[in-house]
Amino acid sequence: MNQEKLKIGIYELTGCAGDALLILDCEKELIDIFNAVDIQSFLMAKSDNIEGELDVALVEGSVTTEKEIEELKDIRKRAKLVVALGLCATVGGIQARFGDREEWEENYKKVYGDIDMTHTRPVQSKPIDEYIEVDYYLPGCPIEKEQFLNFFTRFLKGNPPEKSQNPVCVTCKYNENDCLLKKGVLCLGPVTSDGCGSICINHNLPCIGCWGPLDVANRTAEFYLLQEKGYDVEEIKKKMANFSGTKIAEFFKKVGKEKR
Ligand code: SF4
Numbered sequence: 404m405n406q407e408k409l410k411i412g413i414y415e416l417t418g419c420a421g422d423a424l425l426i427l428d429c430e431k432e433l434i435d436i437f438n439a440v441d442i443q444s445f446l447m448a449k450s451d452n453i454e455g456e457l458d459v460a461l462v463e464g465s466v467t468t469e470k471e472i473e474e475l476k477d478i479r480k481r482a483k484l485v486v487a488l489g490l491c492a493t494v495g496g497i498q499a500r501f502g503d504r505e506e507w508e509e510n511y512k513k514v515y516g517d518i519d520m521t522h523t524r525p526v527q528s529k530p531i532d533e534y535i536e537v538d539y540y541l542p543g544c545p546i547e548k549e550q551f552l553n554f555f556t557r558f559l560k561g562n563p564p565e566k567s568q569n570p571v572c573v574t575c576k577y578n579e580n581d582c583l584l585k586k587g588v589l590c591l592g593p594v595t596s597d598g599c600g601s602i603c604i605n606h607n608l609p610c611i612g613c614w615g616p617l618d619v620a621n622r623t624a625e626f627y628l629l630q631e632k633g634y635d636v637e638e639i640k641k642k643m644a645n646f647s648g649t650k651i652a653e654f655f656k657k658v659g660k661e662k663r
């Protein structure tokens with residue numbers, strides 16, 4: 404039976420384009436990937452791009468301009484499924500850290516002053532699910548090759564994997580690492596989404612949270628535990644904010660005020 408190939412579009416909003424680059428870096432598998440599906444749009448890989456109906460749109464980067472909001476809404480209209488590719492699309496990325504509107508405006512003014520942007524108006528950096536419905540998330544800064552290939556092949560079989568609900572600590576323990584937190588090192592494993600294979604801790608480096616915040620994490624416990632270990636509140640906040648994008652703003656508003 405001659406099955407029609409899935410129509411795929413790969414799009415980049417604001418970010419370093421590391422996730423799109425990672426797909427291109429699947430050198431050994433790249434021809435199979437391009438043969439298995441009909442890639443209609445992929446700016447970094449081809450010039451004959453078509454903006455039509457899609458089965459799946461993979462979107463990387465956060466939304467930082469009014470033009471990107473329009474582009475994203477157009478992608479959503481054309482695609483049956485949308486996948487947030489990488490940390491910026493999933494939580495807003497480093498450019499969305501803290502996610503506080505006033506702080507964004509203040510920082511924006513510091514850098515651009517009163518320049519009137521005529522090409523497109525900038526907006527506070529946000530993850531794509533602030534504007535459209537997202538069906539699947541592939542976290543990571545950037546995503547990882549095995550993770551992408553696993554997702555891609557499972558997608559082709561109609562069985563895409565859900566986002567992990569485990570912290571990095573789970574894999575870290577499978578890998579029989581000594582816990583760095585117990586040694587007093589600031590490790591964000593307990594509040595970070597699993598999937599990287601605990602690669603940093605395997606090399607005796609603490610987790611800095613690059614796979615993004617774990618939805619079900621007990622951030623309050625980690626926050627106070629790190630204080631008990633002697634870390635300064637501001638340092639903890641900075642570390643926790645780095646890869647958490649807009650998803651941590653609510654936590655920072657409440658932490659310190661809750662009943663313990
Ligand atoms: S080293 Fe970090 S990731 Fe590993 S168990 Fe300890 S806190 Fe969790």
Ligand code: SF4
Pocket residue numbers: 571595596599600601602603604609610611612613614615
């Ligand atoms: S920083 Fe944490 S989430 Fe990122 S690769 Fe290292 S261990 Fe994994």
